[in-house]
Amino acid sequence: MTLRSELVLGGAALALAAGALGYGLARWSQMDAPPSTTETGRKILYWYDPMVPSQHFDKPGKSPFMDMALVPKYAGEGEDQPGMAIDPARTQSLGLRVAEVRMGSLSSSITATGTIDFNERDVAIVQARAAGFVTQVYGHAPGDMIAAGAPLAAILVPEWAGAQAEYLAVRRIGDAALTRAARQRLTLLGMPAGTIASVNRTGRAQTVVTVSTPVGGTIKALGVRAGMTVAAGQTLAEVNGFGSVWLNAAVPENVAGKVRLGQAASATLAAYPGERFTGRIAAILPSVAADSRTLTVRIELANHGGRLHPGMFASVDLGGSDHQALLVPSEAVIRTGTRTLVMLALPGGRYQPAEVRTGVEAGEQTEILAGLAHGEKVVASGQFLLDSEASLSGVKARPIAAASASAPTAQPLGAYTTRGRIDSIAADRITFSHEPVPALQWPAMTMTFHLASPGQAHGFKIGDQARFSFDQTAQGPTIRTMAREARR
Incomplete structure (x- = not known):
């Protein structure tokens, strides 16, 4: 290699080394340089991806997470004001609708569905008072409607014959004490007072007794047939009174705490349009249905004329007086599963989520028990998009305890x-x-x-x-x- 060639190669190497050194110094100065400023003089703290706001970058460029450009974060941006700012043009495209938190009247009535059933407290069990033989039945069957005192069966009781003959013989003697004792024995043998009176009046033995129902209603069970033998205490029939019925209403679990014994209730039935049947809550059953999450409330209704039949479907209104409450539209409430939020509309086009505690919901209005003050404004439409953006931007929700201090117009104590x-x-x-x-x-x-x-x-x-x-x-x-x- 000639000297000239060596000089050319050495010069090239020096040039490359100088270029690399210059690039390294430039890169080092860029890494250590403070964040830049815009033409308007606003200082840029860092760049970030709005979808991953926790990750910061020292220069602009494309996000490594999403196919989008990084966004600058300016010094002092949002530090002195709560919530987040939304461009007015963007809020219009989102279709945001704002409602004012106000005091209003909220109905505390509860609506439910239910079915008519027998009043199980009005049941009569008809039994044989002595052993004997059924000599006659009166053509009844389960499901029949019968009046009080209607005969069910005639029973021959052989053992009554001797006791009645003894009573009649003692009565003829005229000994008052013995007569009372003999009459008492007839009662202990299960003889009805009417049969004893008939024996005393006619002077003849009465060994056949007619068994009748003590109440009117429907025959739910009938266990007596002609010719059969019955024992003392054997059940012959079960009769359910029909003067009143039960309306078993299924009350949703979330409002079950508002029902009380004795509370007034009314019902409407498809069979009698325009007519309302009224009663009161007679019982609140202790268990909640696992499949429907409802509590059964038992309402007792008068059944004049036997018009209400078990199995009929009814719409139930458990009446309650209206009360004043702090209200927001129900559509403004965001339930996340762990907490309940609304999106506050703040002055200057800013928005902030706020935790609330809700109460009764009726007529598309929800009662606010804590977390808001009268006169504040909430987003009633498009709030879910704002809540998502607030979560991505790291905007913290206003806690319930801070609600009073944020009220737009504070009233003096005892106003x-x-x-x-x-x-x-x-x-x-x-x-x-x-x-x-x-x-x-x-x-x-x-x-x-x-x-x-x-x-x-x-x-x-x-x-x-x-x-x-x-x-x-x-x-x-x-x-x-x-x-x-x-x-x-």
Whole structure:
């Protein structure tokens, strides 16, 4: 190799080394350089994939997780405001609809379905009072409707003949004590009072007795036939009264806690359109049906004219008075399985999930027991998309305890005052039948208030008249002060 060739090769090697060194220095300076700024002067902290917001990158480019560009995260973005911001144009395309949290009247009635059944408390068991032979039956069969006192069978009782003859002989002697003893023996042998009276009146033995039903109704079982032998105490028939029936209503498990013994109920049947049958809850059965998750509530209905027949299907309304409650549209509630959320619509086009505790649902409205305050706004349509985006962006839900502090307009303690009669008192709540509250446009009604402290109702009792003040909180109307008043 010539000297000239060696010089050319050495120069090339030096050039390559210089280029590599320059690239390394440039790369090192890029790695150590602070995040860049945009033309508007906003400092970029890092880039991230909106679908994987926890992973940060130091420069723009394509996401390694999704086929999309990385998004810059600016300094101070969202740090001073809760929730997340959504572009107004995007909210319009999502079709978001916002509803205000408000106080309103909520019906506490429960609707259920049920079937008519026999009243098993109105059952008569007809038995033979003495051993004998069936000499006659009266053509009845199971399922027949019979009146009270209707004959079922005639029974010949041979052993009565000797006892009755003895009684008649003692009576002729005229000894009052012996006569009473002989008559007592007839009773102990199972002889009906009517048969004894007939023997005493006619002076002849009566060995055939007619067995009749003590109640009217339907024959559920009949075990007597002509010519058969019966023993003392043998069941001849079972008769179910038909003056009243049971309506067994299947109440869903989630509202079963609101039914009470003696509660009024009404039913409608397809057989009698436009007619309503009323009664009261006579029993609440102890077990829940595993397949339907319903509790059986037994309602006793009068059966005038025998119009209600076992097996008939009925729609049942378990009546309850309306009460005031904090309400949101039911479609605004998001149930995840572990908690219940709503999506708050905050000022400035921001949105934040909030935990809530719900109560009764009726008429497409859901009662909010805790987590929201009167006047706040929630998303009633499109909230599931916002909730998904909030989860991806790492936006935390507002806890229930923070709801009161976020109320848009805080009312002073005891902002509303009225008077009423105490209907019930519990550990943390009290029910008043109170006068109107003009400031809230409430009419006179019966409703339940929360107590600000457990001992607030100490010394008060049901029936007391009281003047009280309350305010609206995330938990609902809460009593602040109470003072007993003389009855008017």
